[in-house]
Amino acid sequence: MAVDPEHVLRAAAALLTRKSTATMDEVAKAAGISRATLHRHFAGRDALVRALEALGIAECEAALDEARLDEGPASDAVRRLVGAIEPAAGLLAFLYTENQLFEGEEQNAGWATIDDRISALFRRGQLGGEFRIDLTPAWLTEALYGLMASGAWMVHSGKGAPKDFQHMIVELLLGGALRREES
Amino acid sequence: MAVDPEHVLRAAAALLTRKSTATMDEVAKAAGISRATLHRHFAGRDALVRALEALGIAECEAALDEARLDEGPASDAVRRLVGAIEPAAGLLAFLYTENQLFEGEEQNAGWATIDDRISALFRRGQLGGEFRIDLTPAWLTEALYGLMASGAWMVHSGKGAPKDFQHMIVELLLGGALRREES
DNA sequence: CCCGAATGAGACATCCATGTCTCATATGGT
């Protein structure tokens, strides 16, 4: 009978990714539990979103670890990062829009850490001569978020295949839309 | 005494861009009118958002016209487009997230027209040999939206300057993060 | 100057999500 909070969070994430205004009642149904039980585990919608935020941060950190950002060419690290983060892209896209509601209030410090790690990767690429230096690491990081949200949205709306997620994002982020001279 | 609906829409757009959950009361205050009057002009929050959607579409169309997408190199057209659309980026970013609430219901057909015009631009660039062909026009279009949302977010949060908006987006979208060999 | 129309202020009812509570039931360990 014990409810698995992890499973509840996954179900909530899956639902809220699709319908960000879903009711606590809908979330409970999606998780296969009653609203009362949902409330026993997460005291209110706010707590639920915070828990989802913590989950998203944890998955991000895990993806960052898995991608081994310090190893090899920075562009390869970016490739690994996008690939590793893909399963969490939907959740992150939800949090990305939801976080803007929290503006003004205290932000979860976890995001700053993640921002820093990703920014450091781009900076490493710049220092190593791989990446151009006229685009700031902060912008490249923000752009990566935006492209992941767009990619998640495309997959979710059926306009793109999940298998193309990594390729679409990485190729555009690193290479851009212009044809390159043969190297 | 006559209220200018256009001015009300502008104020609503400016407010909702910053706080997407603003109340009808807050919108009315922001527009300098009473809630009753706001209600007389826009029958409910839904109607207001629809009107904002129409405004956003109109501004997009205007930017598309102003950018003369058919003239000259496609990359220059993209540059002009981003520059022309910058003033509306905040509103578009709001609608971009708000539209997901309407999923399932009928979408405003105006977006499809805009998608088509932008996609056509990217396709033209591909056929002309300017743009790489392994990224679909649909994805490039979606990516442009995502980057504009990220750019608007960066400017809004103070992490980036408005004057860099066009440069950041265009350079990343067209050129990517990798250093190019000297051409 | 006067009258009609639009506005502002506020009261009022309503709806919806939320949060809390109770009680019966089911589960799982001892």
Next chain:
DNA sequence: ACCATATGAGACATGGATGTCTCATTCGGG
């Protein structure tokens, strides 16, 4: 088998936003 505990179902109160209404006031044109 028994008991403690967690769950499900639903009632209930609450708060916030919305939509509607009235009435006094103000503005602007004739």
